[in-house]
Amino acid sequence: MTKNNSIGQSRSKDPVAVKIGKRIAQARKMAGFKTAKTFREKLPKWPENRLSWYEAGYSMPHPGHVEIIARATGTSTCWIMFGLGPIRSGERDLQAVRHQNLVFLYRQTETEGPKAIAEFLMASRFKAAQLADHIDNPFKHIGERLARNIEKASDRPVKWLDEQHIESDGLCGSFPDDLRELMTIYSEMNSKSRKMLIAMARTMSEHV
Template sequence: MQSANIPGRIKLARKMAGFRTQASLLARIPGWKSSRLGNYEAGISTPSADDMLLIAEATGVSACWLMFGQGPIRPNERDLQAVRHQNLTHAMDGIEEDRERLDETVKRLRISRKRLREHLDNPFLPITDELARRLERLLGTRPGWLDEQHVERDPLFLSFPEEMRELMMIYSELPAAQRPVLMATVRALKDSLQSA
């Protein structure tokens, strides 16, 4: 199972945007070779910040969420099902390889292996409140845990200084039309500090 990392978020963003295939998303990003997106989704190569922004714009997700797994998935919106899917994927990472743990997991969740696999493969398959609460009990977490994003699991995000993470969050949550204003303000501040 793919953990909730950059390749996993790129694939999830593509599926949530309704692009069933990589080719259908590539049609929205002119100039990219077919292998480029495939390499990003497979984790073979890591996209640049500019490429992450192009993917975010083409799929309608927040650039901050796409890169770091932090903040709302879509600007000015919290997509509950996508958050639940991301957390389920992370929680189940490695369980399929351990037959005993898998048997115990599906028994306690009261679903079949096939149904669990469908939930992991399909971000559009709704995770009901009842299943979410059963998973939380299985994991020993508090009610509502599955409905929240947990950035502490993303090592890339944590590798950045706190101020940079905050700035990424601010940028991500702004409407697209206001982002250039923030960037112009930051650049003006930088220029004034350099000339002082």
């Protein structure tokens, strides 16, 4: 055990892999698996440490592995890889979106210092312990009243917390505008439409 920990600590993390790893962990928790070990039982052919290393950000997940994780957790491959589009593969998960946006707002407030955090807590009618619980637990219910209070406290428009935002994910924010638009279009398509879009893109690339 000590040997494995020392290896993990000595290996640097890829910033992009860290972001993807956090989404993999969130997808796992949303699917009801409290630990990577229990979830790995759904992936019998995987090496013992692969999932843990993915979640920790030590390894960049292979696209095929991300697809396997997405299927097993009922989430979107596009969301796991890029943090964009509906979190659920079939429909938008409102609570998951609210949680992601709350975490983003809190991290943003943290950079402004203790006074800003105190003002956010007061305006949103949160107690510090309650906020910490919501940040750490993606299953913690964020109701309508609380969602609207959070938006008001952070000077965001009504229903902002209910929508997926590129700004909530630093990785997506670094992409060019046209690529983000294409990713958004792709994420909102069904399987048949996605295949058609890819086929069109391949045809166009052959004639460039």
